[in-house]
Amino acid sequence: MVTIYDIARKLGLSAATVSRVVNGVDHPVSERTRRRILDTAGEMGYRPNTIAKSLSRGRTQTIAILLPSITNDFYTQFVDVVENKISGAGYSTFLCNTHRDISRETAWIGTLIERRVDGVVFCPTRVKPGDNAQNLNNVRELSRHGVPVVAIGSHFGAVSQVYVDTYEGSREAVEYLLTLGHRRIGFIDGLSAGTSRRRFRGYADALKKHGITPDPLFQVHGDLSFESGRQCALRLLREASPSAVFAVNNNMAVGVLEAAREQKIQVPGQLSVIGFDDSPVSQMVYPRLTVVRQPLEEIGKAVLGLLSEAIEGKNAPRVIRLKPQLIRRDSCAPEPERRGQARIRF
């Protein structure tokens, strides 16, 4: 590999001068030597060594995206927009996948500190009850070592956060179903340790506001997979016969569609369905899913903004709140009639 010294030697110049011109630094250099340097750099196939630059500058121009899963549609789309903005800002990005294993998250933290990344986009991994506490430890560990962090969704003390008001999104979705006349509304939750509690509260509050007491019979827990959505729906259909179902993600909502099909229940004729997030699959199924969409482009912009602030050290950590949006497609319809009145419990 050719270095600035090779160029300097060949031209009888100093490395300092070569460094200045190849970096386009604002520093007076005669036009002639500039040309000579640029030319021979080209001829020799010179490529600056980013590692050496990083060491002397104390900056790596590198950002990590730490997340629970890359095969989950939400994160895939998240990575797509965030990575795009990161590289647009002149950084490279380390992809750090925990595979929903908190111990791998913790391991990544160490690696990222040692790699001296300039910042990390932190999507906490939490599936088990204790995970949340470990997330906090991990964020603190980064902060202790001076690594700027922006957290997605969850709040971790003195660190910036982009927060999508899933409570509000959830509430709106259920409001919508209520407006359509539904009163028997099932809720398919995710892992209990996850952030879906906010989604549940939005659901519950909407019901209460309309004088309906949330009934545990209408609430089931899945694991975010298609198959679990199907199972949950089957159970709801059997035990609560809802006229509408709200699921906390898309895969499970699609599972609901499948369960309905198996039970010969028409969607949306006999059963309305709403999902959360807006993955491509939501428009590839029949009927196309009505969903609560998280504003990915805005999220990406917020993430980069907050991260830049944190890196520059200009502003104090802060949180940017974003609102999800209800996208009405074809999976919802007015409640058909008050079938099964006798079994209504609320």
Place this chain on the structure above:
Amino acid sequence: MVTIYDIARKLGLSAATVSRVVNGVDHPVSERTRRRILDTAGEMGYRPNTIAKSLSRGRTQTIAILLPSITNDFYTQFVDVVENKISGAGYSTFLCNTHRDISRETAWIGTLIERRVDGVVFCPTRVKPGDNAQNLNNVRELSRHGVPVVAIGSHFGAVSQVYVDTYEGSREAVEYLLTLGHRRIGFIDGLSAGTSRRRFRGYADALKKHGITPDPLFQVHGDLSFESGRQCALRLLREASPSAVFAVNNNMAVGVLEAAREQKIQVPGQLSVIGFDDSPVSQMVYPRLTVVRQPLEEIGKAVLGLLSEAIEGKNAPRVIRLKPQLIRRDSCAPEPERRGQARIRF
């Protein structure tokens, strides 16, 4: 940030000794000083600086995955398994997304050379006719700078390759349809500049073997999206009335399902459908798609094996061939009857 010098100074030792023990190098050190160093390293919260290590060792322990799109299910799954193996081998991975833009691929090449990555997993971006030539240039550029490369799918001179025999997979899928009695088999291709020519040849050869001359009327081009699959299917249905359709990816195959639904054509009763790759969506639609699956786990293993060889410089570049597998699910059935005999052209 605390350095080995800080530890050395505090203990009245040399940086060399500290370096040796914190790295667990095989070099005699008294048990006492080892303990002292380890203890104070712990107390001081010492973290080795990977950047400095990289510079002095001439190795960055970093691998890049360069790909056309991260929102495409195939690449998402590919990244999931490959990144997992890469980090398992002690490397971190740079995610380099070209967004199907060849000029961004070229830009990444420069960045990766300058970052001195230890290797790159190269999934060529090609959508336009000229892209292929640029892919070759890019691979050569990496090689010229001594960066080990393993290419996926395409062949690029003196560089290792993992090759999935999509010709064979395609041929088998069409054989299967022929076995079911289908003779009017539509083919939905991707971008013409892509690798799907091999898939087309598999299709064409299977037909010929059964005495059927491939008819251009049965061949249409989509852009790999769901919507284009739908459009292509609509056109095929209108102009060629096939009894089976084979699409070169899953999204388009799902689009075929949607088109059939709109036209009140039963799948698989009146139309059989096969897709390529095996994305999660293929099992979330109705009916579940029969597909040609690429063996991701094996691909991942092959990639890492080849990359290791290239990094160690032990073996000459070589290619590992893998075979896709036909996964029979619910979207295919025997050809119902010879409807529309009069219009058969072959």
Place this chain on the structure above:
DNA sequence: CTGAAAGCGCTTACAG
């Protein structure tokens, strides 16, 4: 306009 020199934080052959 150009350069000498120290520094970034580590590794490692060479001595002792």
Place this chain on the structure above:
DNA sequence: CTGAAAGCGCTTACAG
């Protein structure tokens, strides 16, 4: 068992 020193490839304040 321990250390002095050079080297990895840059940057940049300081001189001239």
